[in-house]
Amino acid sequence: MHLELENIRKVYDQKVAVDRLSLSVPRGVIYGIIGPNGAGKTTTIRMIMNIIAPDSGNIMFDGKKADISFLERVGYLPEERGLYKKMTLRQVITYMAELKGCPRKTTAGRISPWLEKMGLIEYIDQKVEELSKGMQQKLQFITTIIHEPDIIILDELFSGLDPINVELIKGILMDLKREGKTILFSTHVMEQAEKLCDNICMILNGTKVLDGTMSEIKSQFGKNSLHVEIKGDGSFISELPGVASLTEYSNYLEIKLAENANTQLILSKLVEKVEVRRFEIAEPSLYEIFISTAKVDPKELEDEAGAANV
């Protein structure tokens, strides 16, 4: 299914949540909606899911206006998680699938393989409330995809998952993509978006500021970054000529170059003072693009991403 948003606008009281937003999500891609908190990501997703109505604009599935029968072919994981606590895993999966029009018999055959894959098979006949929070999230992910939807919409998918489960879910998403499913997800964790997405749309204060395939967007920004790995004290680097800004990662530095910067000069200065293990002229990371586009304080974003990854 091809999903299109045409000139969507939504106003809450006085605040414009989403403004003149148009998106085209092609079939079979992983599409990321990125943006800081409060940018309008969740509002956009809720409008796609027919939970709230846009004030103006259209949402189309395969060129037709969205209604419940189209939404049956969509799997949706809301930002705030929750399931029926008193039901068993089997019951809750069956019920959610049935509500999406997937008959009990069909679901019955799919439950065990999925629970197996997620490491939840031993809890199949236990109540949801007996699971840990992370397990409940994985369960809810199963309920989102159990009816084999064409489009899977995941709001802040990775928040609250540990790295092992993040990898597990990423693997599943890649499999689903290979099966031809369209995956749309929102996040403010750029590293994850960068690794997964074919297409990116960045929203800021309700308006679209970036849209396109990952490579298109990166080439827009040109090769204006240096990825540097050094041994020794690199505190002097930000003072070097041609260095516009510096982002420190755990094992390397990303240097944003000023215009007309002399990369050879920077390299020679580095070699003078520290041991250089890697020196690469590269495309900017999504994170760099995000920071420079959103003009947000990187520190603030770090905190958010950190909090979300706990």
Added chain:
Amino acid sequence: MSKIWVVIKCEYAQVVKKKSFIISIFLIPLLMAAFGILPALLATKSASSTQFLGVVDQSGAGVGEEFKSALKRYKLDDGETPYYEIDNIFIITPGDSEAFVSSVDSLTKALNDEEIKYFLIFKPGIEEADSNMALVTNSESFRTISRFEKVISHIAATMRLKKSNINLGVDSVLALTRRVDLPRRDAQGDSVDFETKYFASMIFISLIMFVIIGYGQVIMRSVIEEKTSRIMEVLVSSITPFQLMLGKVFGLGGATLTQLFIWILMGAALYFGSGAFAVAIDPGIAKIVFNPVVLTFFCLFLIFGYLMFATLFALLGSIVNSEKEAQNFVMPLTMLLVVPFVIGIAVIQEPNSTMARTLSMIPFFAPTLMMMRIIFVAPSVTEYSFFSGILGEAILSFVLLVVATFFVIWLSSRIFRIGILMYGKRPTLPEIIKWVRY
């Protein structure tokens, strides 16, 4: 439609499989009997063993002895054992206050030790003023008091006649002025007394109340759960809010009907069953409870009363944010059901008064009040003439209830679809009215 069915099945299964459902099937009738009805019933039932009493007779006119011999006519159910037995008669000379005080003291002690159930005090001049006598007891019974009054009236009248100058034999005057005991019966020649009707009507309206309030709150809680856990967001992208609401109401309604069906089976087993069970149920009550007209209206009022109130409870769940917040509103809603219980006393005394007629037409009160009136208005509960009198009124009140139920469902569906996705601030009444129009 099939989506509603999915919700119905799930909600039904969730309730019926619970242990509390199975327990409540047995517990609710038991509790009802224990708390609501048994004491009332016991008060009107004849005693199973002889009741002992004492008398302090200071009248100087042998009132105590006359009272004692008059009581001999009351027998227990076997027709032989005396109903009352006077243990102690203290005959005291008028004016001997010391002996009076000590005999009252000893009888008070016997009463408190439960050796006797009543004692009576006759002072001089009982024929002149009622304040010259007293009944002392810790447990009154309507039946006993009415009997004592009758017996003592007779004694006092005899004394008055003797003092008067009427030139007629005392016995003939008493025969002429005999107090009547009005026998009650219906067109078929059967009699159903007030207590039995009261008891039967209590069975029905407490069942209606238990079911509506109990299941209404279950629906409300499940809506709140879905709202606070945000499952609602997934649900409304799968089915329409209207389907969801109806699915819940009908699913739990199915559970209600299951419970009702089991209760009726249990009742029938008691009624038609042999041996101890058949004896246990009062034939007068059985006559009302198993009357087809009464049973039909009971089922109709229960089902539609449930639908209306359950929808209101679902609506309530949709506009609040937590169960705690909901409790403030549950009160007024349940009051609509409890109020008839309170004014019910007036209704059963005068079931055809304008107030009773008007109130029983109001859909909120109809399930309880009309049910009472159906039982109380007919002198005979065994025969109702169709389309006249109480039956016509009952049908009208039921039709009004059905109309109101559909209106409430329509209204709720408009508020529900917005309420379930609103978080944070509780909507104000003007806002809710805006949603209905939207």
